[in-house]
Amino acid sequence: KTCFLLQFKDGAFLSGTFIATVGIDFRNKVVAVDGVKVKLQIWDTAGQERFRSVTHAYYRDAQALLLLYDITSKMSFDNIRAWLTEIHEYAQKDVVIMLLGNKADVSSERMVRTEDGASLAREYGVPFMETSAKTGMNVELAFLAIARELKQRAMQLPDVPRFQIHDYIEAQQKRSGCCAFV
C-alpha cells in the first residue's frame, strides 16, 4: 500500500526496501479533474493485524477506500472478504470502494488469477484493476477514477446522469491499450 501511494505521489518506487507502516500515515495530492482541482488526502493504513484498532477509527471519515491485495499472495486475496466485512461495519454506507490486485509486474510468482479478482469485485459490485506500484501500471488511473467519482458526487446536478466509475475505468484502459478489463 505504501509503495502504491508513493508511486502515485512521487512517481517513484523504492525497490528492496520494506518498512511496515505503523498505525497510519497520510499524503496529499492535488489532481485536476476536468479543470477542477481535487485535493486527495490519502491515508495509508498498516496492514498488520496488531494495528487494526487504530485503522478502524479512520474508516468512518473515508469517502473512498482502495482495497489492495498482492497477486503473489493467496492469503492477502483471501483476506479481502474480511476487509470488506470490516468496511461494511465501520465505513460510511456510500463509501466508494475499489479492489486492486497489486504487484502485477511479478507475473512469475502469481498466485491469484486475474479472473478471481474480477469475480470477487463483481460479487461486491466494486471496480477492479490489477496494478503495479513498481511499473506504475494503473496506479494513476485508480486514483483519478476515485477523484472523478468524488468530484461528480460533490457537484452532482439533478439532470446530469451519474458518473459510472466502471465505465470510466474500462474506457480509459481501452484508450491506453492497457490491461484488458475483466
Ligand SMILES: Nc1nc2c(ncn2[C@@H]2O[C@H](COP(=O)(O)OP(=O)(O)OP(=O)(O)O)[C@@H](O)[C@H]2O)c(=O)[nH]1
Ligand atoms: N515487484 C513489486 N513489489 C512491490 C510492489 N508493491 C510493493 N512491493 C514490495 O512489497 C513490499 C511491501 O510493500 P509496502 O508498500 O511497504 O507494503 P504495505 O502494504 O504498505 O505494508 P504494511 O505497511 O505492513 O501494511 C516491499 O518490499 C515493496 O518493495 C509492486 O507493485 N511490485
